[in-house]
Amino acid sequence: MDKPFTVLDLLDMDLKGHNALNLRCLAGRKGLNRTISVPDINRPGLELSGFYDSFDCDRVQLFGHGETAYLLKLKKEKKSSSIEKLFSYNIPCVVFTHSLEPDEFFLEIAEKNGCAVLQTSLESSEFSMRLLRVFSNIFAPKKTLHGVLVEVYGIGILLMGHSGVGKSECALELVERGHRLVADDIVQIRCVNGNSVLGQGANTFISHHMEIRGLGIINVSQLYGVGSIREQKEVQLIIKLEEWDQNKIYDRIGTDQTSTDLLGVKVPTIEIPVRPGRNLPIIIEAAAMNERLKAMGYNSARDFNQNILKWIESGEAQTTYYGSDDSY
Missing domain, CATH: 3.40.1390.20 (HprK N-terminal domain-like)
Structure with missing residues (x-):
């Protein structure tokens, strides 16, 4: 306090x-x-x-x-x-x-x-x-973060990354697609009951305003209606946006489970590289739906690995790669 x-x-x-x-x-x-x-x-x-x-x-x-x-x-x-x-x-x-x-x-x-x-x-x-x-x-522990908090398919997603990487523009596109904005730029988080992190705008008067470079300040609730905003939401997933680095190895399967510590709570985290041509809103929507599947007990990456192992053990993999004709 x-x-x-x-x-x-x-x-x-x-x-x-x-x-x-x-x-x-x-x-x-x-x-x-x-x-x-x-x-x-x-x-x-x-x-x-x-x-x-x-x-x-x-x-x-x-x-x-x-x-x-x-x-x-x-x-x-x-x-x-x-x-x-x-x-x-x-x-x-x-x-x-x-x-x-x-x-x-x-x-x-x-x-x-x-x-x-x-x-x-x-x-x-x-x-x-x-x-x-x-x-x-x-009395909940609090701190402020630089980022954008949105609700996508019921999942609270905190978009983080360097200034100018496109967090606000991505959030605006998500709002356009029917999702909701919780806070832009400055997000205040607090730990509730020791196991969940709630996020909201640090200033309730300006939390639903958004700064778009080249356009200026816009009022999301006035442009898209009150259904496009939310006062607070639990942070259930962190997405870090970063410029594409050719020398960096990105997770391509999804088996690496990484998390970020927010006020003592481990929040699942994924990194998404940004480059021209990538449709970030669709990727974030897929990430939100995948997180919902995980909460329901289904892990796509784990299921993929298990299917690959079964395929290898069945002997079909050798047939596919070597074929029945081994004269070559």
């Missing part, structure tokens, strides 16, 4: 639909600048009962029906020490689910200790899932 993520940042997040947290602040606005450093949740049932050993005080504290009912019990018994001790720790914030509201005494202690008390209309389980999903995006 470039800067600390605060409770105010959480409150101000513009999330829509099934991602919305529906949060509002009930008290303790002084604590909105507190930092959320641990992307997890704690339900302080044991702590309210007086057991503070191994208290995860650096997590967001979640109060559901059970915790709120226990607060009412403490109020009737006039036991406030557990609540005061809870707020003596530097907890990031407190969230009440189900639109539950704490009593005035709880809010007064929170206000006195400068801790924000938030409320959501969501159920505890649903809010927990949404909040953890938000945290997985915010």
